[in-house]
Amino acid sequence: MTATLQPRPVPGPVPAWAFPVGAPGQVPGGPATLRCDLPGRRLASVRLLLDAGAGREARGLEGVATITARALLEGTRPGGGTELTAAFERLGASLFASADLTALRIALDVPVTRLDPALELLSTVLRSAALDDADIGRLGRERLEEIAQEDADPGSRAMRELRAVMFPDAARAHLPTGGTRASIAAITGADVRAFFGSAEPGEATAVVAGDLAGTNVDAAFTGALSGWTAAGPALPAADDVPPTAGPRIVVVDRPGSVQTYLALAHGVPNRRSADWPLLAVVAHVLGGGLTSRLNAVLREEKGYTYGVRAGLLRMPHCGLFIAQGSVHTEVTGDAVADALAGLRSVVERGVTEEECRSSVTALADRAPAEYETARAVAAELADAAANGLGADYPRRYLEAVRAATPAELERAYREHVGTDALTVVAVGDAAQIREPLEKLGYAPVTVAE
Numbered sequence: 001m002t003a004t005l006q007p008r009p010v011p012g013p014v015p016a017w018a019f020p021v022g023a024p025g026q027v028p029g030g031p032a033t034l035r036c037d038l039p040g041r042r043l044a045s046v047r048l049l050l051d052a053g054a055g056r057e058a059r060g061l062e063g064v065a066t067i068t069a070r071a072l073l074e075g076t077r078p079g080g081g082t083e084l085t086a087a088f089e090r091l092g093a094s095l096f097a098s099a100d101l102t103a104l105r106i107a108l109d110v111p112v113t114r115l116d117p118a119l120e121l122l123s124t125v126l127r128s129a130a131l132d133d134a135d136i137g138r139l140g141r142e143r144l145e146e147i148a149q150e151d152a153d154p155g156s157r158a159m160r161e162l163r164a165v166m167f168p169d170a171a172r173a174h175l176p177t178g179g180t181r182a183s184i185a186a187i188t189g190a191d192v193r194a195f196f197g198s199a200e201p202g203e204a205t206a207v208v209a210g211d212l213a214g215t216n217v218d219a220a221f222t223g224a225l226s227g228w229t230a231a232g233p234a235l236p237a238a239d240d241v242p243p244t245a246g247p248r249i250v251v252v253d254r255p256g257s258v259q260t261y262l263a264l265a266h267g268v269p270n271r272r273s274a275d276w277p278l279l280a281v282v283a284h285v286l287g288g289g290l291t292s293r294l295n296a297v298l299r300e301e302k303g304y305t306y307g308v309r310a311g312l313l314r315m316p317h318c319g320l321f322i323a324q325g326s327v328h329t330e331v332t333g334d335a336v337a338d339a340l341a342g343l344r345s346v347v348e349r350g351v352t353e354e355e356c357r358s359s360v361t362a363l364a365d366r367a368p369a370e371y372e373t374a375r376a377v378a379a380e381l382a383d384a385a386a387n388g389l390g391a392d393y394p395r396r397y398l399e400a401v402r403a404a405t406p407a408e409l410e411r412a413y414r415e416h417v418g419t420d421a422l423t424v425v426a427v428g429d430a431a432q433i434r435e436p437l438e439k440l441g442y443a444p445v446t447v448a449e
Contacts, residue, residue, distance in 0.1 A: 016402065017368045019395040022207065022381055025218055030225045031204035034381055034391055037212045038374050044115045044210035045374040046108040046122070047382035052199035054177045055101040055238030055316055062172070063143065063179015064187050064195045065099035070139050071131050071192055072097050072106070076124060078132035084125065093118045095125070100177055101238070102316045103386045104199065109375060112210050115217075119224035127228055131196060133189035143184050147176075154254065154261035154427040158324065161252050161425045161448055162263050166320070171241035173315060198232035201225065205385040209378035240317040243267035245421040247443035249336075253430035260332040260428030263324040264339055268416045270318050271389055277400035278412035279312055279321060284359040285351055285409070286310040286342060287323050294323060294342045304328060304335045316387060321417050329428055333436025336424060340442065344419045351406040364402050 022036035031048070054065045073095060075084035088095050093110035106126075110118040150156040160176055167174040175183075206225065208217055245267065268279055287294045287310025294308045308325035323343065327335040371377050371394075384393040426433055430447050438445045 016364070017398075019367070019371065019380075019398060020209070020377055021395070022209075022391050024391060025221070027206070027221050027225045030201045030228060031206045031221075032385070033218070033221050034205070034207045034385060035212060035217045036207065036209040036374075036377055036381060038209055038377060039211050039213070041210045041374040042112050043374055044110055044112045044208055044212070044215075045378040046110075046115075046119070047207045047378045048106040048108075048122075049103040049205045049207075049382045049386040050106070050199045050201075051203040051386070052104040052195065052235060053100055053102045053238070053316075055172050056235040057172065057195070058236055060183060061187060061191055061195075062175050062183040063177075064183075064191050065104055066178045067136060067139050067143065067184070067187055068131075068192050068196050069097035069099045069104055069106075071136055072125060072129050072196070074132065074135040074139075075130060076128040077130050078134060080130060081135070087121055088118065091118050091121070093121075095122065101173065102383075105382070107375075107379070112212065112215060115208070115210075115215060116220050116223075119220050123224040123228070126225075129196070131189060131193045136187070136189045136192050140184050140187055143178060144181060146178070147181055147184070150176075154257070154259070154326070155324070157252055158261045158263040158425045158427045161250060161427070162265055162320075162322070162423060165248065165250050165425070166243040166265065166267065166423050168241060168244065170239070172239055173241070173243075194232055195235070198230055198235045200230045200234070201228045205382055207378045207382040207385065209374040209381065238316060242318055243320065245418055246423045247421050249424045249426065249437050249440075249443045249445045251430045251434055251437065251445060251447045252425065252427040253447055254427055255429055255431065257427075257429045258329055259326045260329050260335075260426050260433055261324070261326050262332075262336060262339065262427075263322060263425045264336075264343065264422050265320050265322045265425075266417045266419075266422050268312065268319045268321050270316065271314065271387060271393070271397075274400070275412040275416060276312070276319065277397050278404055278409050279319075279416060281356065281359050281363060281401060281404045282346060282351070282409050282413045282417075283310040283312055283321065284363055285355045286346070287325075288359060288362060293345060294325075294339060297338050297342055298325070298327070298335060302331070302334070302338065304331045304338070308339070314387075329432050332426060332428060332433040333440060336426070336437060336442075337440055340419065340422070340440075343417070343422070346410060346413045347419060350410045353406055356404060356406045356409060360401055360404055364398055367398055
């Protein structure tokens with residue numbers, strides 16, 4: 001008897017993954033809400049974004065948003081941080097808070113079955129946070145220690161200098177989001193209480209994602225957030241001062257450094273621009289992996305670096321196209337020359353079909369893994385809402401990435417990234433790298449104070 005074998009199955013095309021859709025709502029007199037049901041995700045992730053980011057700080061109080069976010073975690077009585085953490089842990093929940101230029105962000109993760117009591121506890125924090133002078137003084141001292149650590153890290157130092165030279169003094173983005181030594185030292189408990197008291201709940205966005213079947217999210221949000229009002233005057237409006245163009249080369253001196261950290265940047269439109277997804281694809285072509293153009297030359301061919309990456313920095317009113325990485329000190333000039341040539345290559349010879357296809361695949365096909373958890377989905381939805389992009393923005397972004405063509409990539413890059421007007425920041429030994437950088441003839445070289 002001869003067995004008949006069935007034909008080997010042939011896999012069909014993989015269907016395009018779509019970002020989850022949320023259902024909008026509103027707390028009466030309070031934040032806008034968004035509910036995103038994710039079957040099987042038994043951890044509910046709540047993201048509350050207040051329109052009280054660093055962009056709305058008063059001049060001289062830069063960093064008060066960051067200190068406020070951290071002070072919220074100190075509880076409802078002086079020195080009560082440990083007690084608050086324990087109260088959330090008894091529910092299996094975690095509470096986090098942070099601030100950036102856009103928003104003051106509060107994150108709550110809790111099992112779906114305990115969402116209601118966790119939101120009640122969060123409500124107590126929002127309405128009765130101690131914001132005690134002693135706690136705020138300690139948090140300020142801790143922030144000053146962080147600034148010292150950031151100064152010692154070449155990557156952090158490069159990004160700080162990049163913003164300082166690209167944005168004029170009048171722009172909030174000119175200074176670090178977490179404040180300077182002088183501004184942090186000046187912040188008092190009264191400043192923090194006034195800042196948080198002026199955060200308008202009606203301008204906030206509350207998002208929850210998880211397996212919400214059978215959960216009355218609207219009632220839970222209403223119970224936690226209704227009747228919560230701002231007690232102080234409106235915060236200053238955020239500025240929209242755009243970045244300035246180069247060319248310029250700035251050296252941040254680190255005597256004796258055996259490596260130079262490089263950052264090359266140019267301002268681009270913010271995420272409201274239809275070209276943002278295209279620029280994200282171009283960034284991947286240039287520095288999205290070990291086979292990208294910059295890495296093919298600087299890492300694989302020349303051996304100057306362990307790796308270079310390129311990407312887009314999100315900001316409320318603009319974006320920055322940045323290529324960055326560390327190179328050996330003695331090849332700093334050559335590395336910058338090769339990096340500039342790589343960045344010009346998109347304008348000079350375009351993007352190939354293969355580069356476009358592989359970069360689109362990398363960005364779009366990794367999305368299901370990136371947004372596998374309720375945390376990631378809630379954070380992305382809340383960020384889109386806080387930036388006025390709409391709850392459907394993550395889905396529209398992925399669709400635009402998938403639709404990218406080589407011709408459109410080249411056009412978007414040519415229009416928005418001036419390769420002869422880049423800002424180049426080099427954090428390294430000025431005595432060794434200044435002359436090679438001057439010999440490039442790209443731009444005058446200055447040494448930061």
